[in-house]
Amino acid sequence: MNSWIARFALVPAAMVAFGVFVGCLLWTLVLSFTNSKLLPSYRWVGLDQYEKLFSSSRWAVSVENIVVFGIWYIGLCLLFGYILAVLVDQRVRGEALLRTIYLSPHAMSLIVTGLVWAWFLNPQLGLQGFLRGLGWESFSFAWLADPNLAIYAVVIAAVWRGTGLVMILMLAGLRGVDQEMLKNLQVDGVPKWRVYAQVVPPIVAPMILTSVVLLAAGVINSYDLIVAMTRGGPGISTEVPGKFVMEHFFARADVGVATAGATVMLAALVVIAAPLLYLRSRISQRREASGG
């Protein structure tokens, strides 16, 4: 009887989730096939909006940027997050303090992160200006002003913020590693770095996959950081799909192209996340079956 009451209590929440989330998703999909400009209209235009989307050089640049950004961001976050987790896992004193310090960038909003890093990387006001003022005249770090390097400057800011989260996830995974086995390997003469580079990663694979999915979702949705750091500039060199869609919804009054872009973003995320999540569940099932 109690379980029926519990299930019944969940019905309103489920309806809201289903109605709002799935409903809006479907509405966005439908609108991408119409000629909506400022407000939704329901005149069918087939794949016209998608044609316009794919022939836009700005969209092409955003897709390129998101791939470059995604690979570097996920790669560096995984690497640094793992290293930090391993270091913190050595049962050092002050471990709790270290965890807090490394996680604190994640507590900052992306807008604050973007602004602070934009100031830091500003050629005249930031690091370059400071070091030049100290006498190091030839020091140059003006990535934000260079259309080819600006996206990497954004990667730096994003990795600084995202590493903490990966560290926490990896730490949880590392805690599940059998300490006896590690000690045995040490006794056998295997150097510690090899243990952590080759033996441990397969054990924490589910955590790695979870991190990748979370990071990928953050990558596809990146908007705040770009707006705060570069506003898509210089020119359109740091344009990303999230910003493209937002601008077309409002400033450009072009709901048709915006919803087409949003649908493509969702499809991309599903394509990336679905196999990873499936892989993760297969690994967990196998572990449960073989006794953990």
Place this chain on the structure above:
Amino acid sequence: MAMKRKASALAGLLAATALGLGYAIAQDGPKADVIHIWVSAGESAAINVVVDQFKKEGGVWLDSAVAGGQNLVPAVMSRIAGGNPPTAYQALAGRAFEDLWEQGLLNDIEETATADNWRDVLPAPLVEIMENEEGKIFLIPLGMHGPNWIWYSTEVLEKSGVTEIPTNFDETFFDALDKVEAAGYIGFVVGKQSFQERFLMETVMLALGGKDYWNGIWGDRDDTLVRSDMTRKVFETFRRLSTYADEGAAGRTWPVNTNLLITNKGGFNVMGDWAKGEFKAAGLTALEDYGCVLPGDKPWFLLQADMMAVPAGPEPDRAAAQNLLAHVAMEKDVQVGFNLNKGSLPPRTDVPREAFDDCAQRGFDSYTDPDLTVATVNMFFTPKDAGLWEDLVSEFFNNPDLSVDEAIDRLSTIVQEAD
């Protein structure tokens, strides 16, 4: 116990009645719920001139200001689409209203416009923009801004030995830039934001090409003009200007640019006349400490108007409030007060001009001459197509690999395929 409960219930009822009555009495005038982005010190002072007069004439003002230009359109659109439209909202004149008209979401204020003889006191090009397809006026004009001014710091120019003040983007101009740079200052101050780059390009285009060229491209969509030598010259000049951008230009906002002129670190800057507000706030005097030029063979004036649009809605006193607002906004004192604080020009041609500074006087001369006024791209193109133009300009400014030929081809496509 029962008595106490009764007493408190009675007290509650009386209080509620009093409150309700008081509320009803306080809210008897027509209510205007207005969305705008005038939140800086000068801008607030400007809109308060309108608010005070509106209240004096019996209206009730509900202020729904939003901060940040990019937040205006989302705020307005979500309220209109959500069925809770504001009584009025700040808008730039242009084709952005077409969608709203088609769906019947806008009112007009023709009643007040006819009663107060707007067509006799406003310049004809402006009235054209303010009328809808049925010939009814639907926008309330508050201030005229021109985005195409060249500003310069007189001290920097003096110290650099610049004797001839340029009036166009010609060799005199580039000579002056070089002299300023040789003297150690920033010659041409620009911020690498897409709207700044676009305003700069449009200023160059209008200055070099003139009114007929401008109207031919944006209005008539004439491809031979798009592919003419003049367009080539415009793009080449624009590219030449991009080489003068200093290292700190990336993402620099316009007030910071103006500040570089105010603190005598930079020589020239191209920006709209809202920059005058910064000069004024720093206590500088027009034509003494800083100079202003409307560039071109003639001092063309790109008509950018701060207007209020009035959406349709169910409230019975909505039309009354909107017409009252229209009436108040066009009163001579209100027009002078609003624009003095804001740094723009009063749309009414018959207001006393003595209080306005010398740069504003130059603006007046151009703005009231129908041969010199030119409509902005936003009035010819929908936001979508104007956005494509802005993308092209920004890319051209920042990417030296984009050749002039390629840019002209892309412009031709944009103009031909525009709605």
